Amino acid sequence: MFDTTCDVVVIGGGHAGCEAAAAAARCGAHTLLLTHRLETIGEMSCNPAIGGIGKGHLVREIDALDGLMARAADAAGIHFKLLNRSKGPAVRGPRAQADRRLYREAMQALLHATLGLDLLAEAAEDLLFDPAGRIIGVVTAAGRRIGAAAVVITTGTFLRGEIHIGERRIPAGRVDEAPSVGLADSLSRLGLPLARLKTGTPPRLDGRSIDWAGLEAELGDDPPEPLSWLTERIANRQVACAITATTPATHALIRANLHRSAVYGGRIAGTGPRYCPSIEDKVVRFAERQRHQIFLEPEGLEDDTVYPNGISTSLPEEIQAALIASIPGLERARIRRPGYAIEYDFVDPRSLLPTLELRTTPGLFLAGQINGTTGYEEAAAQGLMAGLNAACRAGGTDPDRILTRGEAYTGVLIDDLVLQGVTEPYRMLTARSEYRLALRADNAGLRLTDRGLAWGCVGADRAAQHARFKAAVADALARARSDGRTPAQYAAAGVAVNQDGRWRSALEVLALPALSPTDAERLFPWLPDLPPKVRAELEAQALYAPYLERQSAELRILEREEKLPIPSALDFTEVAGLSAEMRQRLATSRPATLGSAGRVPGITPAALAALAVHLRRAEVRFT
């Protein structure tokens, strides 16, 4: 009945699809990636950058599980910057601007080098199920029937995608690409709850027409810090960006033409992201601001297209031209492609299990923008986890691959999605993690690579590098705990500590603001000999330890709640004291534990108390 079979089919070659396919294949599943066109695999359809604050954390976590994104970005990066460098290591975010073409090529090369992964340039047209409703395969537009134990759908904004440029509407996924109508129909037959979101992109400019000389240049870090811990050094030539800003003339022009913007003209119903507002939004909502900053980011070394970051718009093309001309440095700039808003369907992620598998359709996984997120990194992190779990389904009885909120931003992302759903495109922010001080971008490997090894998705190179790093950190920590001085000795060295007679270890004093790096090296001569990453890890642990210890009691309570399971068969109408509204909210999100019930939006402390009472009663009954 099938023309061909494999273990896992991944539909879509974007950031989620690439990670999903590669992750499933790394776990030993025979995997097939289906996409419209092989050449666009790994396309960066919006801004040409990977990482940032929160997003950089996700990239490092993907890397820690041996995913591809960080390595591709390092191979393509032309401008690297560690954001929040003046703040502590927990909130620093590595970011790289990439050459768009190099990124595609790097991603495609990584996929080609992945054993057990095949790529096929055919659109998925339909899904196949067995009589029990379990997925068994897909049908392509060419009529090919492919059998699979698990299918991951990563179609981004392709579901009923519609582009708006002023009054014009173009049905499409990305510019020049057809939306997947057939697949949308087969998904709608599943009766999944769909809703609409929108996002936007700025016009692209011809770099040769920009007056660079008159603009403030923004240089990347030197030396650049790679995104992947496997990358020794960045080989590409590095380029500068430039900074400019809108003017009162820009704002006046936008106000005068607001009715022609697709969003403000009322032609778009979907909700847009608050943290990535269009320039129309910024001018309307913050009317008192005289200027809005714009970063001019080159799209490549050989490509002179420039991405003006900060002016996403859905105004008509001729207004966009006037808008660009009102900006210093861009007076004579030519638009290569107009900006646009795109509206698309997404699936309410509350219909997913924490494995990203549809609750009602075993074996069918969704990952990426289709789940209501925005951003390459958010998509890739979901893709990776969906790929791991899809490989599990194909393999039989392995336990689910789930990261908790305490372990990873990836865990925060998926927990937020499946429990809370989304009201705007979901973007990762460090504020979303209650364990922010413990989840650093630079300790992603220490946090996750052992998990990845146990799951079988980490290759030999990384395993060896991880083992070396872990041992070096353990050595350094042991040394920093056992080497110390008395207060008198610290005072003699010119370091002010409480003269309470208590001996203090190096680890305790490393975080003291009074201890300068020079003093530290004088007191502890072994410090300068540590490899830089090991020393940074030591200093970060020293910095946050007092806070993490203070919170540990509170976290233990949270953990206990987190471990109190809510039976998946629990009928919330049986829980005494829950209002109809609370019952509905809980039934929609189906939290797996009492802790996660507390994160369902709108759940009152009273409802939680009622649920806790019910669960404890049930516990007593069974033991």
Place this chain on the structure above:
Amino acid sequence: MHEDVIFALASGAGRAAVAVLRLSGRNTGAVVEVLAGRLPPPRHASLRRLRHGGELLDRALVLWFPGPASYTGEDSAELHLHGGPAILAGVAEALVAAGARPAEPGEFTRRAFLNGKLDLTAAEGIADLIAAETAGQRRQALRQAGGALASLYGDWTMRLTALLARQEAFIEFEEEDLPADLDDAVATAAAALRAEIAGHLADGGRGERLREGLHIAILGAPNAGKSSLLNALVGREAAIVSARAGTTRDVVEARLDLGGVPVTLADTAGLRDATDEIEVEGIRRARRRAEEADLLLLLFAADREPDAETLAWRRPEALVVLSKSDLGAALPGLGGLPVSARTGEGLPALRARLEAEALARAGATGETLLTRPRHRAALQDALAWLDTLPTAALPELRAEALRAALRAIGRITGRVGVEAVLDVVFGEFCIGK
């Protein structure tokens, strides 16, 4: 909504002109219909005949409160019956036959809480209101039940959320041109909030004392007249009085209302070097009670030299009283209020003085006071985190302190989610590209 219908006497027990029975639960309407025929219009008092098995039980006022606009949030009703145990018993029997059951203690309030009609502090206020003995306690409980504490803590929560949002914006959007003085603004506002919470905590425990009552212990040598004074103050023979020294062996307690403050007055064994095993234990208990008391009354009989044992207890929270003032003159250098339990001399002055002391320590001042140790512990935790702010060298550490303070206050009233913080971030700053 709870399926089962509960009922309870809402008015006081015993014989009375009117007795009010309250019902709550999903099937309340059906239960009332069994007894009273059709339901009256919502929230209208209607006169109905109540019947059970064809027998007329009473002619009663029936009120029908369909949920959720009711005290418990569920369908509820009130039956205003003629007072009298027989009628009550008959109606209760009829209600049980119709499927209702007597409520457990506090069950109405618990249902109101579970249905989201009250937050935790309001529910605690209702419990206190029911248990209030004095007018001062009642006023405080009323304020709390009305949400005064909830709105005070709610205000702090809102301000902490706004502070955290500013700190988060500073962390999250490095490349944006945010106001340069953001960190200073956060520090200033946090210091102001810290001072308010500290002020609320530094109320000397007035609210908790008003809720729990003030403890006053009477201390003095044997036969100084402690038991007589206790009896005179409470106006009844609470303690045994005799001329024999050492009559009071254990602590004798009596309750009284001093200006709205509930007071427990404790008479104790006389202080002396005793050999009798029981008396020794009594004196040990007297000392312990004195240590725990909010206020001490040190009694010296006017006809004797002051004893060293009692003199040793003089301290700011001790009031010197000269008992048996009908038997001698004031002792030079000791000061104190002359009182005679026998003649009544000085008693009004002592009572006035005690009332003033009680009000000073536990009076309801009209401000919103801390009423429970649970709240105090949470606020102290919040304060401890705010105290780390000035020395926290990095923005993420300051954010952590603000988050922990928010969580601590959230333990009193409810939780604060990330979304609330992000709402402020995106509402206040133009960020994102």
